[in-house]
Amino acid sequence: MSNIQTILSHDICLQMNLLAVALWYLKHYHSEPYIATEVNLAHQTVSYFLSSVLDILHSCVYAELISLPADIANTRTPHGPEQSHKLIVDSTFITVPEPSNSEERKAYYHAKSSTNYALKVQIACDFHHRIVYVSECYHGSVHDITILSESDLLEHVNDSVQIIADKGYIGEENVVTPRKKLHGRELTDENKRFNREINSARAAIENINQRLKTYAIVGGIYRGAIHDFHKATKIVQVISALCNLNLNKYPIPG
Template identity: 60%
Template sequence: MHILYSCVCPKLVVLHDNMNDETTIHRPEQYHKLIVGTTFIAIYQPEDFEQRKAYYHAKRPTNYVFKIQIACDFHHRVVHVSKGYPGSEHNITILRESGLLEQTQEDVQIIADKGYIGEQYVIIPRKKPHGGN
């Protein structure tokens, strides 16, 4: 696990300046516990107009989807699967409504993509620079 923290985390996440300090109470390895993401399940186009609006998702080739949030720990164990949400639902809303935040201890940080910006316990991966690694 130490290799994961020393090699992968610095490339993926931006930490607060004082978190890398050895004197800080919560060093990075104490924070990074969960990885959260949303996946899509394609559905047929609903006949009802209101349902079409709710399940529409422009970034998917099928355009109509359910969204499901999945969380895993650094031991590759799935620790949370949300119920299905309409494709138009924002990731941060799914996180807030799923109950995962209430089940997570205060010292646990969640690594997620930019769709989850807005919660204090969520760390967003660094954006890859143009032409860089």
């Protein structure tokens, strides 16, 4: 008996069965026809309930578990190397198949993707290592700093609430990045120490991005409609909420 058949054989309510199947789908990303065969339902029915459960999770779980801390500016709030360092930001990507035309290939291009094409999304966490912000999805070629500048995250940033990020965000006010060496000069010992501290703090968001990709729907090649940014965004946001839900059991070191 397969995992999914075992799930459905339990004497629990239908709603819990559907939730379990939807979570199993997000984690392992088996095809809808395969799931339909396993649960002995029509493909159309499976497609409908997966979409419905995703909508419910997004409206309930995401809204409950992903938000900026109300006390983020408080001096007692956990912070990075300096007291003003309250958030860490980085982008991650969802690999997509090669688009059919040259304009789309240019828009979706992402060098780190296994297919060279992707959707891009930006994640922010606090120093409890909880995801507190997830952007909408963008074309893979969009620059990280563009996504940040178009987000509402910067509305919460000031001298006492600053963001730690990598060198892709250099130039944005109140975003702290590793220091670059000047042409023909080496970094000072102070700047080297500063960079080590910033990079050490950034390890948390990289760990979070790795955890997101343990869900095969974002860690593998996405089979959904690549033009449907709304649905892709909803998927990443739900998975981010699920990662937060697992933090107590599986804390991020650091």
